[in-house]
Amino acid sequence: MLKDRVIELFNGYEEDVQKVISEVLAIEQEYISMKMPRGVKEEIKEAIDRAVKK
Amino acid sequence: MKIERIQMENFRQYFGRQRMTFSRDRARNVTVIHGINGAGKSSLFLAINWCLYGEVSSNVGELISKEAVSRASDGEEIRASVELVFTHNSERYLVLRRLKGVKQEDGAIESGDEDFTMMRTRRDGQAERIANPIGVMNSILSSNVRTYFLFDGEKIDNFAKPEASDEVRYAIYNVLKLEVMTRARNHLQDIAAEYRRELKRVSTGELRQFVESEERAIAEKEKAHTRKEELEREIESARRKITDIDRRLREMPNASALQQRRDRLERDLEQREDEMTALISNIRTLATSGFTVIAQGAVERALAILDEKRERGEIPSSIRQQFVQDLIERLQCICGRRFDANGAEHEKLLALMNSSLPGSLEDDVMDTAAALRPFAERAGRLRDELNQRMQRRAELLDIMKSLEEEIDEVRDQLKGSPQEEISRLEEQRENFRADIESYRLEQGNCDTRIDLMSAELEELKKQIQVAKKEKKTERELTRKASLAQRAADAIGEVYETFADDMRRRIEAKTKEIFKLLVWKDSHFQDVRLGSDYNLEVIDRYGLPARPELSAGERQVLSLSFITAMSRVSEEEAPLVMDTPFGRLSSQHRNNITEHLPELADQLVLFVTDEELRDKARKNLEPRIGAEYRLTFDRKTSCTTIEEV
Known part of the structure; x- marks a missing residue:
């Protein structure tokens, strides 16, 4: 699937970068139908927070 | 995504409850729905779109069945609903969208709120309600790409028009996740900048200053303590010397x-x-x-x-106010004699009332x-x-x-004393006493210094605690800013290569499909999708041929482009086409019906009898898994779905 192909593009990057990108792309996909989605940045920050604490 | 079935209730001309099951068989992946003009093909197409995305253009009229409205009484509630069942990534979903309306006295319908529910059937067979149905739907087939999978066949030639590079770019951006990547990069960059701003605010280097001040205060306090102890030893020494002098004076006869x-x-x-x-x-x-x-x-x-x-x-009053009040109310003395309300007794009692204090105040x-x-x-x-x-x-x-x-x-x-020894000893004694007084004074200064340093250390301790917390935040913010920026940079680094790769893949796939579908395949040599996202057809002379394409050829080029995107995206999605062959000549129809079933995971065609006949029909027949006819009843103006 294209989704997996996109994730594979980042295989050469650090693990935390891969994890954040994977989560952020999923979040963005959920909000893709909205032009100015509310709450998307907060969800991305939570993903970054989780990755940093891990 | 593969559509399993649809059930409509009181939706436009579909009065009552009507159901249709779509073919999902890999070998027979085509569902054909026949209907003459006005029979209800577009309403069924609309039902799928409305159910999944809830959006309908303003010119479609009422969604609630007019027949249902006509049969309802004034003030009665009527419901229209569409239920769609589909599978995606081995999971089964049920989507239900309902609309309520109340019939008015003039026969019109006042529509109420829409109700959207999405359920997912887990592998153990249990169904669970999805809390964020729009988000999940966007992950399956987002509303901004649906027009490339569910479309009106007669209106898709836009991509092939010379001025359509923006639309082509938009389609590629959305279907091939480039838009998702762009948004992700932009948001990550914004967030990294926010973290950096926050970092600037909290990182003042105060902790280091406080720790240095603490070290200085501790050293100063320690110095004052040491000096105080030294002074104590000096005092003790001076005292011993005075005691010694006193002893010697005591032993001297003249002193x-x-x-x-x-x-x-x-x-x-x-x-x-x-x-x-x-x-x-x-x-x-x-x-x-x-x-x-x-x-x-x-x-x-x-x-x-x-x-x-x-x-x-006056206090305590000899007569309680409450007692006088009771006598006045009863108009009777304590001896039992009654008195007149205007009499002298009454007057006397009123005077007593005025001179006494209320019980509680007293x-x-x-x-x-x-x-x-x-x-x-x-x-x-x-x-x-x-x-x-x-x-x-x-x-x-x-x-x-x-x-x-x-x-x-x-x-x-x-x-x-005339005796020199006595005089000398007394002078020494006086000097020692003066020394003790000086030492005491200096000890007092040491105590003040120690108190000051203790208070300063207490304050510094609190400030260090606060600064340490800020330091922790600072470390976290630094890591967050770095991670957000590295992620944004990573997306930026792969983006161009990925976008270019996708563009080339679509170009190659569009060319491959176009050559299959177009009947003048030898005339059109190449299809190019430039870095400016201009979709171009090159003829046998090596010249751009798009301005010369016929309406049918533009439609075939657009269909090739859409199908290519669907293939390159590798998403399992149906192609739902309303009147796909209306403007096409038989050569194109034949080619499309021969090749399109292989290019789609699931193909749903809404056709008129004229669109699908002769060779086109024969081409498609082996791939048809389900076939329906929409029959419009002139007496009721309602459509029924009949399996063919």
């Missing part, structure tokens, strides 16, 4: 008497000093309750007023007086005690002054 007198005087002075210390402490304790003395004047005045009122007989006055009296007595006692102690303090000061004068006299006598 012995004076020294013994000084010993007594100093012992006496020491006792008085001890007494003075205890007395001052006692005075301080008494002074802390001095407010009673300050208030004494007001308390005595209040008591005097109360006593005066008592002497005048009680309060008495209670206050009782509370004030011991307060006044205590204040008096306290003042007496303070006076006594202040008097004793003055006495002690006089005694101590007298003792010091006597000691000075002894010192002068010894100092002025």
Whole structure:
């Protein structure tokens, strides 16, 4: 699937970068139908927070 | 995504409940729905779109069945609903969208809110409601790409128009996740910048300053302690020397008497000093309750007023107000004799009422007086005690002054002694005493310094705690900013390559499909999708041929592009096409019906009888898994779905 192909593009990057990108792309996909989605940045920050604490 | 079935209830001309099952068989993946113009193909197409995304253009009219409305009474609630079942990534979903309306007196319908529910059937067979249906739907087939999978065949030639590069770019951006990547990169960059701003705010380098100040304060406090101890040893040494001098004076015949007198005087002075210390402490304790003395004047005045009122007989009043009130109300004396409301007895009782206090107020006055009296007595006692102690303090000061004068006299006598040894010893003694006083003074300075440093250290300790917390935040923010920026950079680094790769793949796939579908395949040599996202067809002369394409050829080019995107995206998605062959000649129809089923995971075609006949029909037949006819009833203006 294209989704997996996109994730594979980042295989050469650090693990935390891969994890954040994977989560952020999923979040963005959920909000893709909205032009100015509310709450998307907060969800991305939570993903970054989780990755940093891990 | 593969659509399994649809069920409509009172949706436009589909009155009552109607159901259709779509073919999902890999070999027979085509579902054909026949219907003449106006039979309900577009309404069924609309039902799928409305159910999944809820959006309909404003010119489609009412969604609730007119037949259902006509049969309802005024004020009755009518419901229209579409239920769609589909599978995606081996999971089964049920989507239900409902619309309520209330019939008005004039026959019109007042629409209410829409209700959207999405359920997912887990592998164990249990169904769970999805809390974020729009988000999940966007992950499956987002509304901004749906037009490339569910479309009106007659209106798709836009991509092939010369001015359509923006639409082509938009389609590629959305279907191939480039838009998702762009948004992700932009948001990550924004967030990294936010973290950096926050970092700038919190990282002031204060912790280092505080720690340095703490180290300095600790060193200074330690220095003061050490000096204080040194001074104590100096004092002790000076004292020992004085004791030694005193002993030697005591042993010298010409100084012995004076020294013994000084010993007594100093012992006496020491006792008085001890007494003075205890007395001052006692005075301080008494002074802390001095407010009673300050208030004494007001308390005595209040008591005097109360006593005066008592002497005048105003409090407590001889007759209770309530008692007089009861007599007036009954108009009867306590002896049982009745009196007139206008009589002298009544007048007398009213006068008594006016001179007496209400019961509750009188009680309060008495209670206050009782509370004030011991307060006044205590204040008096306290003042007496303070006076006594202040008097004793003055006495002690006089005694101590007298003792010091006597000691000075002894010192002068010894100092002025004609015996040089005595005079010298006394002078040394005086020097040692002066040294002790200086040491004591310096010790006091050390104590002040120690107190100051202790207070400063206490404050610094708090500031360090706060700064340490900020330091932790600073470390976290640094890591977050770095991670967000690295992620944004990573997306930026792969983006161009990925976008270019996708563009080339679509270009190659569009060319491959176009050559299959177009009947003049030898005339059109190439299809190019440039870096400016311009979709171009090159003819056998190597020249751009798009301006010369016929309407049918533009439609075929657009269909090739859409199908190519669907293939390159690798998403499992249906192609739902309303009137796909209306404007196409038989050559194109034949090619499309021959090849399109292989290019789609699931193909749903809404066709008129004219669109699908002869060779086109024969081409498609082996791939048809389900076939329906939409029959419009002229008497009821309703459509029914019949399986063919």
